[in-house]
Amino acid sequence: MDAIAITLNGSPVSGRPGMTILDLAREVGIKIPTLCHDPSLKPAGVCRICLVEEEKSARLLASCITPISTGMVINTESPAVIENRKVIVKLMLASHPESCVLCEKGNRCHLRSLAAELGIGRVDYYPMPKFSGTQEVNPFILRDLSKCVLCGKCIRADQELVVTGALDYLGRGFQAAPATVFNGPLETSECTFCGTCLTMCPTGALFEKGKPHLGTPAARVSSLCSYCGCGCNIFIETVDNKIVSVAPNPENSPNGRTLCAKGHFGFDYIHHHDRLKKPLIRKEGALQEAEWDEALDFAAKGLMECHSKYGPEALAFLGSSKCTNEENFLFQKIARAVFGTNNIDNGARLHSGASVESLPFGAMTNPLEDIEQSDAIFVFGSNPSASHPVASYAIKRAARFKGIPLVVVDPRKTGLAAIASAWVSIRPGKDASLLNGMAAAILETGSFDNAFVLANCTDLDELKKSVAPFDAKFVETSTGCTADQFTKIVSILKESKSPAIVYGHGVTRQAGASEIIRALVNLTLLKGSIGKQGGGIYPLDKENNGQGAWDMGCSPGRLPGSRRLDDQEAVHRFESSWQKPIPKTPGYSAPEMIQAAEAGNLRAMYVMGENPVRSFPNSPGVEKALGSLEFLIVQDLFLTETANLAHVVFPACSFAEKDGTFTNIERRVQRIRKAMEPLAQSRADFEVLHGLAERLGYPMEYDSVSKVTEEIASAIPGYAIHTAQRLSISDWGNGKVPLTPAAPLVTTEIKDGGFILLRGSSLFQFMGGTRTSRSSRLGSMKSAEGIEMNPSDALRLGVDEGEKVKISNGGSDVVTAVSLSDSLPKGILFCHYHDLAFSALFSLDPKSGGSASCTVRVEKES
Amino acid sequence: METAGLQFKREDIEDILKAGDGMPSNLIRVLQAVQEKYGYIPRESVKLIADSLHVFPSQVQGVMTFYAEFSMTPRGRNIVRVCRGTACHVRGGRGVLRVTQKVLDLDEGKTSEDLKYTLETVSCLGACALAPVMVVNKVYYGQMTPKRIESVLTVL
16 A cells, blocks of 8 residues: 655654554554544544644645644644644643542543643633532442543443444533433443443543542552453552552453453452451361461362372362463462362363363454454353453344344343344253254255365265254254244344354353254354454353363363373473373363262362352352361451351462462463452462462472462463464364264253253453442342343243242252343243352253253242 | 324334334434324433334433424423514514413413413524514514514414
């Protein structure tokens, strides 16, 4: 493309077509002040602060929206420019309250710094402040519209980045203000409280509620969010060893300027009074405070005793999808090298175990941003708006602004379903049948990537044979997908060159999860979209470091780097590095650990940063099993339901109090940094493991966390800090990839009057809710409690909103309130992971319907 | 507007929405058609309009509250607009408004309870040569005097 030459402040410069004057000025290092401009938003040109003068025509142009054109002579500092900028800022100040001294925005107010830069001490104009008063209803965001400068950043962020559309201008002229539809409160609007508007607001018009400190925080550290696996980069802002706020860090991050309600506001659990302050040891049946040395000795002794009494198979280790890579690496090293057991797993087993067994690295093949480059998006059993909000923003941007067809397959009408080109309310358990039907349809008409399949895959004929029975007729009668819907989604699939295939807990927590994933993989391979921009497969199934926990070898069948135990080369390498033999047979998975504990085969367990009693299904069963252990060590922030059963409890510190790395769902390895000193006597999991290893006679020579990071990088080639990379077909193993037929599970038909109960994520609570239930702001958002039910089912049962029903699965009963929901089809009920009451209805046994669905009977509770 | 006081029914605007053709750029045309039907934009229609044109409900509200033409509250069967532009002002536009207010017993911007009249002011009607001007139901009346105002309004 031809360069465009212009004159900028007297010097000749050249830019590329499509650049604005502002873009070019920034590129060559000339500062033009802006107010309404943000690099992540489309330029709007509404504030006129960025005026520059075109000297040939003496015109004043808004540089943020004026493209450069050949021969322009631009002056960014001419007397006319300065004069006009001053007038604009003065006019803004004239309608702004004189409350800077009290304003929470403090030194970060753009308006104030603009005025300071322009040397505006006195406004000169007659002050005409707008009076509105502070509006506060919701627990997160306060609004003082008298400080609003109408830059529209909140509106544009809400519409362009988060695609919620809760806000737009209301009225015009002096009355104009950002508002929700009919000017109602935010909590009754579409708002999801992601807080992006708060991040964007240049003045104090929007500010954070419940902030423990007003003004500019003393320190700001770049780190990562500790909830879902999107791996959002954040700044942690502290004052006096207390976190006062969290803000997105847009530099080279998956999230840009966005976060979600949990990530933005859910950090106060760190300072919750429940935080453990000292180690606890069980003495005479009760947990009592102890010193660190005593507790570490006690723990080491307990583990050694069980080991020598019952052998390595009686010990198990549950690593954490929340702890760092370094900690998980050390944890599995202790399990394997010190105790010689492969009974090691991690808390992500239930929701991402199926992916790990079916995909290379169990991970996304493409970075999240690729979703927006796709030509069709298929979302199976995932509600990212609640579970992985930042991923949902990308999907919504793709569908809304790029017109990319979006197909949502989910029994519930999720937030994405509402904007989808097609939504299939699939019957639970029928995903694999539908996918086989889709594969059959594209195979039949030849609309698949034959060249790719020939070059990279085997067993095409087997696949053809296996999917043949799943014709359109079969799909229509058995999956819940209507004929019209099937025609539509098949035509979208046919026309797509590189579909993005997204799936989530609705798939991975089903009984037949691995078959469904196999069918999803087949579809991806048939379309040849592996390794292509916009194509690929995107599991949205992990927590902040679920990926890292797997990669570090917190898995009963895999060593660090996802190497299998039958991979001789890898086993030798780790044996020689650790100077210890590694057992060659896979150990217990997490559900098997619980079963083995119940059966008495497991005698001691070490749980790091997990709360299985709360997060696993069948909470009472898990509690009973863990309670029967001879020795249980728990390392956590709080005295959790699991810690309550322990013999030793180590007070761990949160992600904000330590260093290390997390790996997000895109396999992006990123750093967390210590933002505050550990509270009370709590210690980082890393230090606990380090201290314990020494007492176990296996001292580790790490003087800092970064030494472990280095060891990981050498143990797993390529595992250093990096950004997300696209996988290619060669990452799927040596040679060609087989197209393995997927066999849908035979699901039992629901008998008359029976219901299927599904369990899923909610926006304001994270998974089991161990942390988010201790966040006061998140907790005050009453996300629907009780059980969600279709109104016509409720009518049939004779119950109304808020009335009680008894739900039973044959073994357990739960009495709960009903909340009516149009998003559910008839015969399906929905509850949330964090609602512990329902846990008893679900089973940990992978064969019994999955950990997030079960069949129940419902009756009105009189 | 033929049907002031009409109850909002989703079916009644199906054709209007269909004519919008799913294009955000047709928003104003659709709003005009809805207003033509009901005399105002009923609240219930906002989400339907938004969904059919693939814009956010808040954006529909943004557009309709920007233009004085659109009303979110029911309006009278007769719309009386008095010009308050500069040319009309120097020729006595303020008096025209006062007399009109008195005759209709209505404040500026208000609708009578029986939905017979709505009184609005506008900044210019483009008929300055006839100042002071008022428009009643799309008919222009120029060089208004108190007497003419009364005769125009009483025949409604």
